[in-house]
Amino acid sequence: MKIALLTIWHEKNYGAELQAYATIKAIKHLGHCPEMINIHLASKEQPSFLGRIANFIEKLLPASTKFERFWSYYIPKTKKYNSVSELYNDPPQADIYIVGSDQVWNPDITKEYWKMFFLDFGTTKVKRLSFSSSFGIKDWNHPEHVDFVKSALNQFSFVTCREDSGMKLLRDVFGVEATSVLDPTLLFDSYDEFVPNSQIRKTLVYYPLSEDWELTDYCENLAKKLGLTAINTNRKTTIFNKLIWNRVSIEQWVRNIAYSEFVITRSFHGLAFCLIYQRQFAILKSRNDRGTRLDNLLSKLDLQDRIYQNTMELDNAKPWENPIDYSILMPKLNALRKESWLILERIIEKE
Known part of the structure; x- marks a missing residue:
């Protein structure tokens, strides 16, 4: 099956990039065809002229090229979405949408992008799942969003969560029963593609x-x-x-x-x-x-x-x-x- 994954990635954050990669790797391992929905929290519709120059220079530096190579080699992607509105107007074609893992349900991190992480785009024919999604916090501090989140999560076929505290939030605040799973990085007992041999150093x-x-x-x-x-x-x-x-x-x-x-x-x-x-x-x-x-x-x-x-x-x-x-x-x-x-x-x- 074709699976479109939405998560926090392309942030030059080691944990974010590795959980994204691990989810892609796990879906491939199960025999499916994953693609990362290519939208980033830092995406902007129209960066300024100076912003475009700074972005161009930054991409040429070794710090950026290391990450660019990783994304190019390890992350299969949809077309680039430069804004949330572009995603909603032309969502990716897939059999399943999956959100997760990491703190995709923490609006303090996702900010103006928070709604899309509840997969409220695309047709109702697309199956919706969460895998190891996380709030990263114990309390939901956005009461104005409760009704929207309840409605969006009711469209999910299955909800899984990374933390027990998140499962409690889902149950107590949104009336959703979830299943606990590990972070996707922990699905694997090694990453031989990165660590060809385990040589302990002092x-x-x-x-x-x-x-x-x-x-x-x-x-x-x-x-x-x-x-x-x-x-x-x-x-x-x-x-x-x-x-x-x-x-x-x-x-x-x-x-x-x-x-x-x-x-x-x-x-x-x-x-x-x-x-x-x-x-x-x-x-x-x-x-x-x-x-x-x-x-x-x-x-x-x-x-x-x-x-x-x-x-x-x-x-x-x-x-x-x-x-x-x-x-x-x-x-x-x-x-x-x-x-x-x-x-x-x-x-x-x-x-």
């Missing part, structure tokens, strides 16, 4: 979601104490104090985690790839109210003791002295993985 990898000097200083000092080399896997070099000249590629981001001896991050997908490659890690609490996804996944795997409020609490706990026993953890993750695969296959195939 590195401490840290992944700050934005500029975070406290985390940087802490990780650099900790690496010295542990006899490891610190690697910032979100390191960027700039020119003119603004344009990002170079940064880690998506493939190298995965390899950095896969090869590491220890990882520290606030990132959900940083955690996901630690689990995939069975790396030792510590998670720092999110600095915003979007930490439910971290708490939920760690709770499912009985790893609540691996998340810390701050670097001081982390330093006192010294988790590097108490390694995670993956022989105990992996059967739990594999059971969740198997169940999520069965659900994805069933919701696509079922009439």
Whole structure:
């Protein structure tokens, strides 16, 4: 079947790009033909003249070409939609529309694009599904949108959600029963296309979601104490104090985690790839109210003791002295993985 996928992608965000790729990969694995609906949160109908010049220059820089190559090689796409109105006026032809994963149902992230992530475009003949969709928050703070969301979700054949908190929101606010599934990145136990061999190196990898000097200083000092080399896997070099000249590629981001001896991050997908490659890690609490996804996944795997409020609490706990026993953890993750695969296959195939 032809499946059109709508998610948050083309953001130059490692987690967003990898969850998009993993969903495409999973749908292909099940024997279907996926295409990414080619609209981006940053799309504009008419960028200014200076904006077009800046975009042209940016696309030529190594930081951008690394992502452009990834999107070109790994993401099959529909035609480009430059605005929401273009999508609504000429929606892609498909047997199924799927929304997910990631925080596609968080209007604070999707902003003026929020409605389209409830798939209210196209004909009623197209089957609508969500896979691992997430709110990323515990509370719905947009009461003015409740009636619209209820109506839109009633057109879905199946709704699956990534977090238990999201399932509660769907049930309590919108009257929709959903099924819990893993993030699509966790459907796979390796990414050989990115990591041809698993060679552990004496590195401490840290992944700050934005500029975070406290985390940087802490990780650099900790690496010295542990006899490891610190690697910032979100390191960027700039020119003119603004344009990002170079940064880690998506493939190298995965390899950095896969090869590491220890990882520290606030990132959900940083955690996901630690689990995939069975790396030792510590998670720092999110600095915003979007930490439910971290708490939920760690709770499912009985790893609540691996998340810390701050670097001081982390330093006192010294988790590097108490390694995670993956022989105990992996059967739990594999059971969740198997169940999520069965659900994805069933919701696509079922009439």
